[in-house]
Amino acid sequence: RQPGDYLSFMIGRWPVLVVHGRDGELRAFHNSCRHRGSILCKPGEGHVARLICPYHSWTYGLDGRLLAAGRMPEVFDKGEHSLKPIHLERVAGAVFVCLAETPPDIATIRRDLTPLLAPHNLGHAKLAHQATLVEYANWKLVMENGRECYHCA
Ligand code: FES
Known part of the structure; x- marks a missing residue:
């Protein structure tokens, strides 16, 4: 109901994440980090300010945009590594x-x-x-x- 609320679940073998954005929109993403594919949120529900990968801490906004990716080369384009939408x-x-x-x-x-x-x-x-x-x-x-x-x- 609130921005930051999320629901994480499986559809078949695909992990899915539904997130309530700051703009009030619900968005669905593949629940898979764009770095090395770690699951971002364990199955269940919760509340986050941002989506932070537990593996190497790549950080995504509630709208799926990649906000931070440590130790990447200068030419790395965060804009090309947003979460994959569903x-x-x-x-x-x-x-x-x-x-x-x-x-x-x-x-x-x-x-x-x-x-x-x-x-x-x-x-x-x-x-x-x-x-x-x-x-x-x-x-x-x-x-x-x-x-x-x-x-x-
Ligand atoms: S797998 Fe997510 S930050 Fe590396």
């Missing part, structure tokens, strides 16, 4: 990320989901309980309100 879309308080270079159009999902999610006011929801559900299914959105489970095909 596509992120917000739909009525839900967050979708897509690892594809060219993501599929989300317009249909946005059109269909927005009226379904709007009554739940997810943008102002608070986390009261968290569980991991493994769904053996194709693309689905599963939402649980504690009593019922909603499956959207």
Whole structure:
């Protein structure tokens, strides 16, 4: 909810980092340092002022820009070593990320989901309980309100 809040998780074998920027934007990145690929944030959630690699301390802004990289040659261009972005879309308080270079159009999902999610006011929801559900299914959105489970095909 606040700038600096992050969520780190895996999609398949890909580590993903979602960060709330100082400008209020949510951004998703590959959770992998551009120096030697170390994981920047362990899986879970947290809050940081900057993203600092635990390996050699390369430091990234919340917008993914490389701010500091010690012991690099003078010709090193930090501007070419920002975190690799991942596509992120917000739909009525839900967050979708897509690892594809060219993501599929989300317009249909946005059109269909927005009226379904709007009554739940997810943008102002608070986390009261968290569980991991493994769904053996194709693309689905599963939402649980504690009593019922909603499956959207
Ligand atoms: S691997 Fe991140 S600073 Fe070296």
